Amino acid sequence: MRTDWITTPLTADLLRGALDLERTVHGLLPHRLPARARAQNTDPQLEMAESQPSGVRLAFRSRATAVELDTLPTKRAYAGAPPRPDGVYELLVDGAPASRTTVTGGHTVTVDMSTGKTGLRPGEPGTARFTGLPEHAKDIEIWLPHNEITELVALRTDAPVEPLPDRGRPVWLHHGSSISHGSDAAGPTTTWPALASRLAGVDLVNLGLGGSALLDPFTARALRDTPADLVSVKLGINVVNQDLMRLRAFTPAVHGFLDTVREGHPDVPLLVVSPVLCPMHEETPGPTAYDFAALAEGRLGFRATGDPAQTAEGKLTLAVIRAELARIVDQRAADDPRLHYLDGRTLYGESDAADLPLPDGLHPDAAAHRRMGERFARLAFGPEGPFGRGAR
Structure with missing residues (x-):
């Protein structure tokens, strides 16, 4: 059956959750850090992470019953590990x-974990198709894959679209x-923050x-300069993963990070x-390394390589970081009553690790993400x- 498509230009007013949009030869690339921050970054890991559109979605209102979105994804593969599934559009x-749905094809970056070298296999754009939508006027959101760099090429619908109105959330x-x-x-709507935001009725x-949650000043400035009604920062694990700093540096870095955020959100x-x-890093410092024994078995895993005895010299473990973050917040809250602390183990703790263990030793699985999102919605937004509404 023939469809009379309407092509709508991809513009900033159709996107939510991105801090910057880059025009490319193919279309539009959403970024989650502004250009100034990206210019100060030298880390390929952060360059990749901020370009993956976690929480970024197209949002518009339309009577359309069919929607097509052409994209050029950049997928990631690990040499020797099982293939990663295609990113999900919801x-x-x-x-x-x-x-x-998913979009096949696109570019593929392959990482050799034993050497750190990467290789790029170019690919072509593909199409995410959605049909059978109700005919009435409705709010439509397309959440982009949280784990694939996604260049937006073209948006087609069988009825006109207009930017989603501000719902006052x-x-x-x-x-x-x-x-x-x-x-x-x-998928992108069931990462724990996305799920919590939907349960709480807020825009994420x-x-x-x-x-890359490494207390970088340019990230703090991005948080400072982004309009928001509620702000949260979840800190600690990446500092341990990279063995980035000792306690002496961590404490003033946290203070400086919070100072900067408060400049824009007083x-x-x-x-x-x-x-x-994260059991392997509760009492054992970083750095975190790939578990090559797991890789030999065809699965991705991580291990802690630090020496627990070195905590006496200021090396950081998760136990040390939790105690210090609680102390910092308690100290600052005397002059900042709207500053709060939440122990991450209330979202995923010992009983959860027994029930839903971390598959690779580091990351929660899909069921744990759902549990964390539901708990955060209750604990933070309750x-x-x-x-909670009384605190806003």
Whole structure:
């Protein structure tokens, strides 16, 4: 059956959750860090993570019953490891999940974990198709894959579209590690921050940056300069993963990070979240390394390589970081009553590790993401929570 397609230019007013949009030869590339921050970065891991559109979605209103979105994905593969599934595009209609699909093809970056070398295999754009939508006027959101760089090439519908009106929902700005980014979640709307935002009825801006929650000043400035009604920062695991600093440097770095965020958000509720349980790093410092024995068995795994005795010299473990974050927040809250602390183990703790162990030793699986999102919605956005309606 013939469809009379309407092609709508891809513009900023059709996108939510991105801090910057880059025009490319193919179309539009959403970024989750602004150009100024990207110019100050030299880390390929962060360059990749901020270009993966976790929490970024097209949002428009239309009577369309069919939607096509052409994209050019950049997928990631690991030499010797099982193939990664294609990234998922999820369609919401009037806020409710309605459909999901994938886009095959695109570029592929292959990483050799033993050497760190990468190789690029170029590919062609593909199309995410959604059909059978209800005919009435409705809010439509297409959540982009949280774990694939996604260049937007063209948007086609069988009815005109207009930008989604402002529904007056609070904006929740969140920063964290790969867990907040959505590693191993089932799809972009079920990363734990995305799920929590839908349960709480807020608009998410997700600056969860895989491997890159490292107290970088340019990230703090991005948080500072992004309009928000609620702000949370989940800190700690990546600092341990990279063995980036000792306690002497960590404490003033956290203070400086929070100082910068408060420059732009002096009065909003600000929640500091410590790491969820990660058994291998609770008492053992980093750095974290690939588990090549696991790789030989065809699965991805990680291991802690630090010496627990070195905590006496200031090396960081998750136990040390939780205690210090709690102390810092308690100290600052005397002059900042809208600053709050949440122990990450209330989202994923010992009983959860027994029930839903971390498959690779580091990242929660899809079921754990759902559990964490539901718990955060209750603990943070509930009536007594720091983001509850009475606190806004």
